[in-house]
Amino acid sequence: KQTTDITRKILHNKLFAFENMSNLNPTNNNINSDDFVHIMDVEKTPHPALQVKLTPRHDEIGLLSEKKETVQICTTVKASNLSDENSSRAPVDIVIVLDVSGSMQGEKLNLCKKTLELLLRELRHEDRFGLVSFADQAVLEIPTRKLTESNKQAALSKIKNIRTRGCTNLSGGIGMGAQEMRAVETPNAVRTIFVLTDGHANQGISDPEGILAITAGCLSAKPGNETPITIHTFGYGTDHDHKLLQDISKTTEGGTYYFVDSDSNVASAFGDALGGVFSVVAQNAVLNISVPPGSRLTSVHHDKKSNQVGESCKVNLGDFYAEESRDVLFEVTLAPGSNVDSSNVPVPHAYVGLSYLDTIGIKLVDAESVSACISRPNSTVLSPPNPHVVVQWLRVQATAGMAEADRLSRQGNLEAARAKITSLLSQLRDESAGAGIESDPLIVQLISDLNEVMSGLRDTRTYETYGCYVSSAKHQTHTYQRCADADFSSTNVYRSSTKSRMARKLNQFLD
Structure with a gap:
C-alpha cells in the first residue's frame, strides 16, 4: 500500500514526536500523544497489523459473591502474519558491530x-x-549502503579478510555502529544493530554505566529520524558480561540479548534475530x-508502563514481529452496585486503545478502543477463571x-x-493443575x-559460568514474550515461523 506524498512527508519529519510517546526518553515528556494523534494523517484499517482483545479473569461476578474489590483483565495484542516469506516485509538497514x-x-x-x-x-x-569491527579501536570495515550486486560482492570479499587484533573496545564499536546508522539520510522502515562479543570491555570506556549512557545517547530518538533503531546483543561463550549486554539491549525498544553458549549456535542465533528483523509489522x-x-485502575503488570493516575495508564510495547502476541495484565476495581443495570447487561470495566506505526502499509494507525465487560448479577455467582488469564498471571x-x-x-x-x-515450581504445578491448564504449552x-x-x-562456579547467562536469557524471554533462543532446535512458544525458518536456514548452511 502507498501513502500520499503529504503522509510520507509527515512520517519523515514528524515521526520523532510519535516515538516520544514512549517512556524511554524522560526529557521529552511534554508531547501529548492524544493531541498528536489528532493532527496526524491517521488511518483506520480493515486489515490491521495489530489486533487487541480484552479478557476478564471472570466474565460474571455477582454482587453478593466472595469477590468484592478488584478483578484482573488481560489485554492481548496479536500481530498479523506476513503474506509470504520475505516478499511483503519492510526494507531493513542493518549494521553489524563485531x-x-x-x-x-x-x-x-571463522563461524561469525x-x-x-x-x-x-x-x-x-x-x-x-x-x-x-572493534578491538583496541573501532574500524569501519564496510560503510552502510544499499546492497547492489557490486556492493554485496565487495562486502563478501571484505568479510573474508577480517582478522583478529588487540583488546575489546566495546564502547567504540557501538558508537561507530550508531554513527553509521545515523549517517543514512533516508533510512529504511526497519533499522537495527547487531553487537557480538565474547568478553568484557577493557579498552576505551569500559565501565557499564558509561557504555550504557553512550548507547542510549547514540540510539535515542532524534528529530528528523523516520524510524527507531533497535540493538540486539550476542554474548558468545561463558566469559562475557551478560548483564551489560542485556542492559544494552534494553536501551532500545525491541532489543534482545542472545546467550550463544556454543560455536554451533552462532548462525542460528543470528538467524533467529534476523527472522525477527525481517518480519517487523509494527513499531512504537x-x-x-x-x-x-x-x-x-489499581495496578498494571508491565515494566514499560507510565505512571498510573488511577483513571488511565499508557504502556509502551515497542515493535512487533509477525505472529507475535503480547499480554498486559492489569487490575481494576469492580463496578459498584449503583452502576449495575438491573437487567444484568454486562458492565464495562475497562477500555483499551492502541496506536502504532504500520511498517508494511507505511502509515500511523489509531485503533478503535475495545472494552472489557463483566456481568454483575444480584447473586453469589462467580464464573470460573479464564484459562488464558490464569496462564498469563502465572507467567508474570x-x-x-x-x-x-x-x-x-x-x-x-x-x-x-x-x-x-x-517455591515457584510448586506454585506453577499446583495452580495450573487446579485450573486444568497443566498441559498448556506456556506452562x-x-x-x-x-x-x-x-x-x-x-x-557458585556453576552460576558464574552458566547459570547467570541462562537466568538472564529466560527472564528476558518471558518478560517480553519474544524468542531469543540461540538454539533453533529448542522448543519455544514465542518463536514465530519466520524466526524458526531463518534460524534453521542459516544453521543448515554451516552444517
Whole structure:
C-alpha cells in the first residue's frame, strides 16, 4: 500500500514526536500523544497489523459473591502474519558491530564470518548493510549502503579478510555502529544493530554505566529520524558480561540479548534475530488503558508502563514481529452496585486503545478502543477463571520470581535463590493443575525453563559460568514474550515461523 506524498512527508519529519510517546526518553515528556494523534494523517484499517482483545479473569461476578474489590483483565495484542516469506516485509538497514579481539581468534571468528556471508545473501538490493569491527579501536570495515550486486560482492570479499587484533573496545564499536546508522539520510522502515562479543570491555570506556549512557545517547530518538533503531546483543561463550549486554539491549525498544553458549549456535542465533528483523509489522505500539467512572485502575503488570493516575495508564510495547502476541495484565476495581443495570447487561470495566506505526502499509494507525465487560448479577455467582488469564498471571509471577532469584544469586545467596525457584515450581504445578491448564504449552515451557535456571544454581562456579547467562536469557524471554533462543532446535512458544525458518536456514548452511 502507498501513502500520499503529504503522509510520507509527515512520517519523515514528524515521526520523532510519535516515538516520544514512549517512556524511554524522560526529557521529552511534554508531547501529548492524544493531541498528536489528532493532527496526524491517521488511518483506520480493515486489515490491521495489530489486533487487541480484552479478557476478564471472570466474565460474571455477582454482587453478593466472595469477590468484592478488584478483578484482573488481560489485554492481548496479536500481530498479523506476513503474506509470504520475505516478499511483503519492510526494507531493513542493518549494521553489524563485531568483536575481533584476540579471544575471537580461530573457529569463533571463522563461524561469525561465515554467518555474515549467509546473512548478506538473505538481504535484498533495497536493504542496507554495514560492518564495524572493534578491538583496541573501532574500524569501519564496510560503510552502510544499499546492497547492489557490486556492493554485496565487495562486502563478501571484505568479510573474508577480517582478522583478529588487540583488546575489546566495546564502547567504540557501538558508537561507530550508531554513527553509521545515523549517517543514512533516508533510512529504511526497519533499522537495527547487531553487537557480538565474547568478553568484557577493557579498552576505551569500559565501565557499564558509561557504555550504557553512550548507547542510549547514540540510539535515542532524534528529530528528523523516520524510524527507531533497535540493538540486539550476542554474548558468545561463558566469559562475557551478560548483564551489560542485556542492559544494552534494553536501551532500545525491541532489543534482545542472545546467550550463544556454543560455536554451533552462532548462525542460528543470528538467524533467529534476523527472522525477527525481517518480519517487523509494527513499531512504537502504545496501549492506552482507561476505566469508566466508578472504577479505578489499581495496578498494571508491565515494566514499560507510565505512571498510573488511577483513571488511565499508557504502556509502551515497542515493535512487533509477525505472529507475535503480547499480554498486559492489569487490575481494576469492580463496578459498584449503583452502576449495575438491573437487567444484568454486562458492565464495562475497562477500555483499551492502541496506536502504532504500520511498517508494511507505511502509515500511523489509531485503533478503535475495545472494552472489557463483566456481568454483575444480584447473586453469589462467580464464573470460573479464564484459562488464558490464569496462564498469563502465572507467567508474570514466574518472571518476577526469576528476577528475585537472580538478584539473590548475584549477592552470593544461592540457597535462597534455589528456595525461590523451588517455591515457584510448586506454585506453577499446583495452580495450573487446579485450573486444568497443566498441559498448556506456556506452562510446560515455564516449568522447563525454571528447572534449567535451577540447574545453574548448583554452586557458585556453576552460576558464574552458566547459570547467570541462562537466568538472564529466560527472564528476558518471558518478560517480553519474544524468542531469543540461540538454539533453533529448542522448543519455544514465542518463536514465530519466520524466526524458526531463518534460524534453521542459516544453521543448515554451516552444517
